[in-house]
Amino acid sequence: MQDLKSKAAIVTGSATGVGAATAKLLAAQGCNVVVNYTKSKAEAEETMEACRAEGVKSIAVQANVAEDDDCRKLVDACIGEFGRLDHLVNNAGTTKFVAHSDLDGLDADDFRWIYSVNVVGPYQMIKHAAPHMRKNGGSVTNVSSIAGVTGLGSCVAYAASKGALNTMTLSLARALGPEIRVNAICPGMIQGKWLREGMGEDRYDGFLQHQLKTNPLQKVSTPEDNARAILMFIQGSDLITGETLLVDGGYHLGFAPTVAR
Template identity: 60%
Template sequence: MSALKNKVAIVTGSATGLGAAVALQLADKGCNVVINYTKSETEAKETLAACQEKGVEAILAQGDVGEDADCRRIVDETVKKWGRVDVLVNNAGGTKFANHAELDELNAEDFLWIYKVNVVGAYQMIRACAPHMKEAGKGSVVNVSSIAGVTGIGSSVAYAASKGALNTMTLSLARSLAPKIRVNAVCPGFIGTRWFSDRFGSQTFEGIKRQQEESTPLQRAGTPEDIATAVVFFCGEGSDHITGETLITDAGMHLGFAPLTAR
């Protein structure tokens, strides 16, 4: 029997992409799921229905994780429905594309917004969930970070810095919330989602995929399902002895960088 059967998981930013893939894999394990979204209501309802088709209970919870009141409401709605929260996946995130060498392409407002969603939002969700996890005696938090937070690459300096902060916060909270709550992070590289094709167009998107397949040691372009499997592992499928870990899931792309002595 799955360790996640009949448990309750909140997955932020789970209308589409990686978040949706995580929600579906959790549902496959028999876990009840909260589908959180900010604006993508139609897609969120589709993900909700797909989870319910797997025989679990699932609800929608609209809200912006950057707003503390929304975070608390999402958790309150979850506890009202099931009386518990066992798993939190902090997947919601945001970025602004900016050339790392062009410093004027980012301003203070860009940094503050990106940190508000990627770091503060994750913190606020953990803070709202922690009392319920502690009451149950056991809980798991998985922060969806990025290879950007380890290597300093990515869509912008602000994004990379925010993911580095998320990795550090993972370490801090893994210490302070133990022994009842485990806190880990997954650091994906490229993920072939609609987000990339919408941003760059299908032709450029296919070019990026080919580049990943040609340049990474495993010769693979990551899929949402690839990364979701790692996330679900940290949710409770055989990871009870792990906390404070950041798992790089990038087909080996990081091996081309300088030695990573800390992550």
């Protein structure tokens, strides 16, 4: 297991949810953390303070990863504050909740916006981070989605963007080796505020119960579950790159059969 003490990480979209859980977990391992947010300043500062409570340095930086200058600002802030950058977690993402059969529910602007955050954003972050990360070696972990594997998700554009992020993970794992490892996690349903608000209370609760009954593991992930998967890529074997890890309770396998126990 790699020692993360005194190393530095940027976690995009880390005011709440998976990003916040990841920032806190990295801090607990002794890693200094840049907490990133676009609008949720109060939540980002809470996450930053939780990281500092672990005895590490942490700053909160407002930046929109869809903007190249903001991505550069995030990296510059990390180098300016900590003097190094070792790990990048591309967690920031967006979507629009539209039934896949509703072809009029998405337009070109929707696709452009979703891709600008979910695909172009991670690319821009990696572009600016890579020169610094090459100095000491490091890792990139992209937070993708099971939607990028199954084609199911909040909307067609979201699923397509996550499929593109998975492919980009492979491309950049080849391009950035041997100094930098690039991997991705693909969560299934994640319990929490973001999905509940997007789906609506009734639909969220129904989908949660369905997953708990039909997933082979009869579990639905939390932000903390996904943070641990991210930490595994960061802190685990230095021989793992170009991998996409499905964190979905077995959802991709289909419904669990009813068997006698």
